[in-house]
Amino acid sequence: MSQSFEEISAQLKKRHRRSARMKWMTLGALILSAAFLVVFISDMVVRGWPAFQQAQIQVEVSYDEQSQKLPLAAVDEDVRPLISRGFFRPLPRKMEDNPALMDTTQTQWVIADSRVDQYLKGNEDRLRPADKETLENLVEEGRADLKFNTTFFTTGDSKMPEMAGIASAAIGTVMTMLVTMAVCFPIGVMTAVYLEEFAPDNKLTQIIEININNLAAVPSILFGLLGLAVYISFFGVPRSSPLVGGLTLALMTLPVIIISTRAALRSVPDSIRHAAFGVGCSRWQVVRDHVLPVSLPGILTGSIIGLAQAMGETAPLIIVGMVAFIPDASLSITGASTVMPAQIFTWASEPNSAFAEKTAGGILVLLAVLIFLNALAVWLRNKFERRW
Amino acid sequence: MNDTTLQNFQTQQDSSTASEEAVRHYSDAPTPDKGQPVTRNESVEENLSVRVRDLSLWYGEHQALNDISIDIFANTVTALIGPSGCGKSTFLRCLNRMNDLISSVRIKGLVEMDGHDVNARGMDEVALRRRVGMVFQKPNPFPKSIYENVAYAPRMHDMVSRKTDQDELVERALRDAGLWNEVKDKLHEPGTSLSGGQQQRLCIARAIAVQPDIILMDEPTSALDPISTATIEDLMDKLKKDFTIVTVTHNMQQAARVADYTAFFHLGDMIEYNATKQMFANPHTKKAEDYITGRYG
Amino acid sequence: MSMSIVFLLFCIALLVLGGVAFALSRAKATRVRASGMTMHAQPDQYAWFAVLATAGPALLVSALGAFALLLMGAEIPVLYLLTASLIIAVIGLAMGLSQVRPAFHARRAIEGVIRKLLAAAALISILTTLGILLSIINEALRFFQMQSFWDFVTGTTWNPGASFLSSAGRAEGGSAAQFGSIPLFAGTFMITLIAMLVAIPFGLGAAIYMVEFAPLYVRKTAKPVIEVLAGIPTVVYGVFAALTVAPLVVDIAGLFGLDASYSNALAPGLVMGIMIIPFISSLSDDVINSVPNSLREGALALGITKSEMVRNVVVPAAAPGIISASLLAVSRAMGETMIVVMAAGMRPNLTANPLEDMTTVTVSIVAALTGDQEFESAQTLSAFALGLVLFIVTLTLNVVSVFMIRRFREKYRVNNL
Structure with missing residues (x-):
């Protein structure tokens, strides 16, 4: 006679405790992993948030003969050290372009110097005592304040932290991504279609398949070496250009697109192909009219994920020289350019601590774009996913 | 060899007397119908292994079992038959609470074993499964050696303390499952290296090694060739000496x-439950008759 | 006339020719068909064939010409090249038109071309790998002509900066460049080890919880979130490591009276581990999820508790897949660049103390290739030698991992891995 339930249950007590312990440990691993990432994101938000604000000062700017020659003379001497040099520099040009301004005095909010900005944000105090006094007075009068930082989104890199922005990096990213997708989307989809729908099952096909999987695992920096050795020194593509960066990233993104496109094609059941063959379609017609249309959402999802990956990539671009100092964006694909992650990298290595918040601010913008892209991909997949 | 045949013969003798007895009782019982439990008289009550009363089961909104009541007798083989989707496997899985693994399942009714309600809050399903073993449709040996496949659970249950005990237990289980002679020289090869029929007997050995009261078999031969099927059928016959066996089959000849007893399920209802001979010779219900004679299935 | 206008004109001419080819052959095919003859293909298919015949050879010729122009430095005036292409396009048009006859399988011809195009696209991936391999090997060989291979493999001092001095003729006694890569690999190994010590337990634990214990809704939310987090760029983790974790490590080490460098190996290792957690958990999740349910049921039906089942049945069954995921993660950690460039040191340092600063292979590659060295210098070329070793190591890890996942797949006949 076997044991009764009571006897067995008594024996099981210890084992159930151990079982529960394992459940809690694994849950702990999940929660801790999530916690790491929450800490990480909130750290970036805390560091990066101030970058979206910028100290501005309301001053009277006199546009006259003297300030045309010596822009610093346009404002009062005591507030002069508080104002960004980035404001003074373009003044003469501004007056030339707009003669109506000449010999007027205007009260306007201008960008404050980075030291003022940091002081108002409570970060560090590098102002001279006299300047600090002036500033305190201005603050009391409501003529100095932290305002939304539009400069950050409209300018390129600068040696003055208060004038540095992500615009040229963003434009560089867009150009580079255009090159990348223009190259790797057609090639990737074509390769996947060939391997999935046309290729005979022979040695060559197997080699291509193994090769694509290996390519996906090659460290990204090696693609940079390839770009440097092949594109730049062999083909003479201009260094630092979106063209060379885009081509380098295209090779890196290619396996991602191929693999996801193949998965999308494979999820189309054979019955659809058989039905189309049955009504007399040729192989290409089957692919074009029946297989590709239904697998398009999957292909797009994979491409967006590949795009997001390429957008965040930095290492190969450093190697092909895309960490340039680019104050003004250029729309040429062969001109020197930089991309957002490379801009973040550049700022992160600036010794001036005012750039730390720019770094984190740039990260927040980049993350927002990437999370948007990834969420778009997930949404696309969930909306159009078909269960056969 | 002769010994086993003889034994075999005797068990068959035993079981046939048992079923005749049951048939006798049926003759004065009201016509078995849905909701009307079939029981043997008081004198054999002690042989009762599982008592099921008004068992209903829902998968989400869909009701898969309707008020099933049945008595399963110890040391017999009970077959559950019926067309696919009739709820026979679902019912089987109620007996060792394997349905717990599906989160959308809701169960009402009584499944009583050894005086305990199996579905009661205090019932430990792990303890229940130790007393109610199970063999599945497709052989599912663990990715371990043949020896480990059998020894694993008893060791976890502290049923053996010494290595020699463990060896003995493995040998006994494999012998009982009729597999010993085929594997005794390769105990440390992976269980998956065996043929399908051997794997299924390994799974039976694995179940016996825990020494349960009941062994549930969910279409144990449907994935096997006819020769392996015959071996397993013989085995079931031998095993009922020590265990109560409940088997699901879609093969009426096998039933x-x-x-010894057969229950016919249809669309979540238990239509008829009777001694096998009675069921096949003279079914009480039209549906069972139609199914048995092959009108549908 | 500027170059871009010439190109524009060329493209317009080609488009017009294509359009003419389409219209003419379509009209001709329709006429032939209307005259009652049965044709092998539709008029549109003849038309498309004519377009292909017009544009295909012309584009091919101009591409080849451009290639020769750029690469071999051949002296072909661009104008001649483009004119030649246009002439070929016209010839192609005539040929295409002449093929509009009932016996011609226009559809089959088009499909043959498409098929070849697709196959050519597939070959590009091979070319890429060959390109990586050849370019790296080529430069690495040039490096080993300058420097001894033996010293590279066994040397314990990495001091490439001096090569600049010596090439400038300013080498002072005893300060010759040294390219002993052992300290770099030691640094890579140390940081990878730290990363794995973080990533494997956490990633695997999270995966086990999600597959075996989590209610469905937890799994459904956690999985996409983890996928999104796996897409965070490495430069962001680099900033996190350098700005937040490294000072933290120094402070904590200070509490124990230990002296840690601000570019210690621990900070990038830990952050890299965090970065790899989603990678491991998502791969292991797939693997554990594809362990057949019948094994779980088989174990539970024996009266085994859930965690015993996970530990003794599910994890061993998934082991090849989990090991494969871990190998991929190791390969990824070794090739990871941004975190170490930003947070690890620049000083090659052969030490077992993770609180000291160490440098890695990838950092040295970046260091060798940024700044304005000439391409031919030993320092620049050393990057390719390091890259070659990195390529071989990661490729080996990847091949082994593919082999293991294939074994797993064959064992349980799962196709979604």
């Missing part, structure tokens, strides 16, 4: 060959 007729191995089972």
Whole structure:
């Protein structure tokens, strides 16, 4: 006679405790992993948030003969050290372009110097005592304040932290991504279609398949070496250009697109192909009219994920020289350019601590774009996913 | 060899007397119908292994079992038959609470074993499964050696303390499952290296090694060739000496060959439950008759 | 006339020719068909064939010409090249038109071309790998002509900066460049080890919880979130490591009276581990999820508790897949660049103390290739030698991992891995 339930249950007590312990440990691993990432994101938000604000000062700017020659003379001497040099520099040009301004005095909010900005944000105090006094007075009068930082989104890199922005990096990213997708989307989809729908099952096909999987695992920096050795020194593509960066990233993104496109094609059941063959379609017609249309959402999802990956990539671009100092964006694909992650990298290595918040601010913008892209991909997949 | 045949013969003798007895009782019982439990008289009550009353089961909104009541007798083979989707496997899984693994399942009714309600809050399903073993449709040996496949659970249950005990237990289980002679020289090869029929017997050995009261078999031969099927059917016949066996089969000949009792399920209802001979010779219900004679299935 | 206008004109001419080819052959095919003859293909298919015949050879010729122009430095005036292409396009048009006859399988011809195009696209991936391999090997060989291979493999001092001095003729006694890569690999190994010590337990634990214990809704939310987090760029983790974790490590080490460098190996290792957690958990999740349920049921039906089942049945069954995921993660950690460039040191340092600063292979590659060295210098070329070793190591890890996942797949006949 076997044991009764009571006897067995008594024996099981210890084992159930151990079982529960394992459940809690694994849950702990999940929660801790999530916690790491929450800490990480909130750290970036805390560091990066101030970058979206910028100290501005309301001053009277006199546009006259003297300030045309010596822009610093346009404002009062005591507030002069508080104002960004980035404001003074373009003044003469501004007056030339707009003669109506000449010999007027205007009260306007201008960008404050980075030291003022940091002081108002409570970060560090590098102002001279006299300047600090002036500033305190201005603050009391409501003529100095932290305002939304539009400069950050409209300018390129600068040696003055208060004038540095992500615009040229963003434009560089867009150009580079255009090159990348223009190259790797057609090639990737074509390769996947060939391997999935046309290729005979022979040695060559197997080699291509193994090769694509290996390519996906090659460290990204090696693609940079390839770009440097092949594109730049062999083909003479201009260094630092979106063209060379885009081509380098295209090779890196290619396996991602191929693999996801193949998965999308494979999820189309054979019955659809058989039905189309049955009504007399040729192989290409089957692919074009029946297989590709239904697998398009999957292909797009994979491409967006590949795009997001390429957008965040930095290492190969450093190697092909895309960490340039680019104050003004250029729309040429062969001109020197930089991309957002490379801009973040550049700022992160600036010794001036005012750039730390720019770094984190740039990260927040980049993350927002990437999370948007990834969420778009997930949404696309969930909306159009078909269960056969 | 002769010994076993003789024994075999005797068990068959035993079981046939048992079923005749049951048939006798049926003659004065009201016509078995849905909701009307079939029981043997008081004198054999002690042989009762599982008592099921008004068992209903829902998968989400869909009701898969309707008020099933049945008595399963100890040391017999009970076969559950019926067309696919009739709820026979679902019912089987209620007996060792394997349905717990599906989160959308809701169960009402009584499944009583050894005086305990199996579905009661205080019932430990792990303890229940130790007393109610199970063999599945497709052989599922663990990715371990043949020896480990059998020894694993008893060791976890502290049933053996010494290595020699463990060896003995493995040998006994494999012998009982009729597999010993085939594997005794390769105990440390992976269980998956065996043929399908051997794997299924390994799974039976694995179940016996825990020494349960009941062994549930969910279409144990449907994935096997005819020769392996015959071996397993013989095995079931031998095993009922020590265990109560409940088996699901979609093969009526198999039910007729191995089972002492047969329950016919249809669309979540239990239509008829009777001694196998009675069921096949003279079914009480039209549906059972139609199914047995092959009108549908 | 500027170059871009010439190109524009060329493209317009080609488009017009294509359009003419389409219209003419379509009209001709329709006429032939209307005259009652049965044709092998539709008029549109003849038309498309004519377009292909017009544009295909012309584009091919101009591409080849451009290639020769750029690469071999051949002296072909661009104008001649483009004119030649246009002439070929016209010839192609005539040929295409002449093929509009009932016996011609226009559809089959088009499909043959498409098929070849697709196959050519597939070959590009091979070319890429060959390109990586050849370019790296080529430069690495040039490096080993300058420097001894033996010293590279066994040397314990990495001091490439001096090569600049010596090439400038300013080498002072005893300060010759040294390219002993052992300290770099030691640094890579140390940081990878730290990363794995973080990533494997956490990633695997999270995966086990999600597959075996989590209610469905937890799994459904956690999985996409983890996928999104796996897409965070490495430069962001680099900033996190350098700005937040490294000072933290120094402070904590200070509490124990230990002296840690601000570019210690621990900070990038830990952050890299965090970065790899989603990678491991998502791969292991797939693997554990594809362990057949019948094994779980088989174990539970024996009266085994859930965690015993996970530990003794599910994890061993998934082991090849989990090991494969871990190998991929190791390969990824070794090739990871941004975190170490930003947070690890620049000083090659052969030490077992993770609180000291160490440098890695990838950092040295970046260091060798940024700044304005000439391409031919030993320092620049050393990057390719390091890259070659990195390529071989990661490729080996990847091949082994593919082999293991294939074994797993064959064992349980799962196709979604």
